[in-house]
Amino acid sequence: MRKIAQKAAWLADQSPLLACPVCREPLLIEETSLVCANGHRFDLSRKGTANFLNAPVKTEYSRPMLEARRRALANGLFDPFLAEIKAQLTATDRLLDIGCGEGTPTAKLAESGAAAVGFDISQPAIELAGSLATSAFFCVADLAHLPFLAGRFSAIVDLFSPGAYEEFDRVRAPESRLFKVIPQADYLRELRQGLYGGTAKGTYSNTRVLARFKAAYPQAKQTAIVYDHPVDAAGFADVLAMTPLSWQAPAEKREAMLAAPPASIHVAVDLLTI
Numbered sequence: 001m002r003k004i005a006q007k008a009a010w011l012a013d014q015s016p017l018l019a020c021p022v023c024r025e026p027l028l029i030e031e032t033s034l035v036c037a038n039g040h041r042f043d044l045s046r047k048g049t050a051n052f053l054n055a056p057v058k059t060e061y062s063r064p065m066l067e068a069r070r071r072a073l074a075n076g077l078f079d080p081f082l083a084e085i086k087a088q089l090t091a092t093d094r095l096l097d098i099g100c101g102e103g104t105p106t107a108k109l110a111e112s113g114a115a116a117v118g119f120d121i122s123q124p125a126i127e128l129a130g131s132l133a134t135s136a137f138f139c140v141a142d143l144a145h146l147p148f149l150a151g152r153f154s155a156i157v158d159l160f161s162p163g164a165y166e167e168f169d170r171v172r173a174p175e176s177r178l179f180k181v182i183p184q185a186d187y188l189r190e191l192r193q194g195l196y197g198g199t200a201k202g203t204y205s206n207t208r209v210l211a212r213f214k215a216a217y218p219q220a221k222q223t224a225i226v227y228d229h230p231v232d233a234a235g236f237a238d239v240l241a242m243t244p245l246s247w248q249a250p251a252e253k254r255e256a257m258l259a260a261p262p263a264s265i266h267v268a269v270d271l272l273t274i
Contacts, residue, residue, distance in 0.1 A: 003130075007048025007137055008032050014094070014115060014137075021052045021147045047130030051123065051140040052147040060247060061122040066102045068241035070128065073104040075235055078159070081225045081269055082108050085179045088273075089114045089155060096153040096171065099161030103129025103138055109157065110136040117153075119146075146171055155179070163209075165216040177274065180213060182206045184224070184268040188245060191265075194257045195249040206270065213272055223271045228264040236261035 011017070011029045018027040020036035027034040027042065034042045034050060042050050082105055089095060091113030097106040100118030102125050110116035116136035120126055121143065129138040141147050143164045148171045156168055158180040168178060185204050196202040214220055231239060237258060240246050246254060 002046075003048045004032050004044050004046055005048075007044060010115075010135065010137055016149055017094075017117075017152050019147050019149045021141070021145060026149060027147075045127075045130060047127070049126050049130040049138045049140070051126070053121070053123075053140050053142060056123055057121050059122045060244070061101070061125055063124050063128070065241055066122075066125055066128050068238040070102045070104055072235065072238040072242050073102075075231075075238075077229050077239065077265070077267070078105060079108075080227050080267070081181055081271055084223070084225060084271060085109060085157060086112050088177065088179075093154045094152060094173075095155045095157060096148070097136075098156065098158040098168075099143065100129060100138065101125050103132050103134070103136065105157070105159055106136045106138070107132045107134035110134050114155065117148075143167070163213060163216075165213075178217070178272075180272040181269050182209050182213075182272065184226075184270055186226075186266055186268040188239070188243060189266045189268075190262045191240065191243065191245050191257070194262075195246060195253045210270065210272075217272075217274045219274055221273045223273070224268070225271055226266075226268045228266050230264045231261065233258075233261050236265070239265055 008029055015028055016026040018034060020027050020040050022040045023038050025036040025038055027036050032044045044050055086109050089112035093114035095109060095114040095116040097118040100106045100120050103118050106116050106118035118129060118136055118138045119141040123140050126138050126140045146167050150170050151173045153171050154173050154176045156172060156178045160181060183206060192202060
């Protein structure tokens with residue numbers, strides 16, 4: 001079965017799930033299109049993805065950057081904290097991955113058997129996500145106006161993305177769970193020190209992000225996950241290319257790090273759960 005047909009069948013099984021971004025009415029599958037009662041139509045791509053934006057949004061997430069991110073994540077850069085989340089999912093869950101990028105984390109979490117949806121505002125990211133061999137469904141959408149009906153997800157995952165908590169709460173089902181991963185001060189410390197040592201960008205604090213999350217969810221549990229991920233020269237180049245931390249760094253600093261890459265990358269995050 002072609003991928004577009006597979007995703008259409010999946011959407012039919014999950015229906016009603018999606019909300020028309022124009023009028024908020026339910027979107028139902030008709031062959032390989034999503035159509036609401038008011039006639040607004042969104043066609044699935046050949047890869048079975050959907051685009052719910054009126055116009056493309058320009059982002060800094062280029063195809064080479066996204067491909068580097070895929071290689072880094074396929075090589076396990078995020079695996080320890082993804083495993084922590086995946087262990088708490090079951091085949092009865094319906095999962096929403098916020099700002100899924102090129103889709104690798106969504107696909108890894110879908111291995112739990114959960115019905116997974118990933119979305120991102122970047123069309124190139126979702127085009128790349130659509131190439132994955134996974135049960136997950138991917139779409140281009142706006143974080144502030146999620147194209148989903150209320151109360152449809154039993155689990156929401158937010159890996160380093162902004163938190164639109166009112167929207168999260170709208171699409172969450174009762175007794176659902178929320179998993180948010182935020183960087184600690186030492187996250188990717190090799191890059192921060194190598195690129196920005198001695199400057200204001202050489203340090204980082206997650207205090208504001210953490211305080212905002214805990215204001216919205218005072219019952220949240222906070223778990224530190226810390227490890228060193230080994231990399232070779234090519235693997236380090238991928239990490240350097242994928243992270244926004246490096247995008248505005250002086251070219252000479254980037255070149256110096258590529259010439260003498262570290263043997264590992266330090267990952268230090270807080271997993272916030274409710």
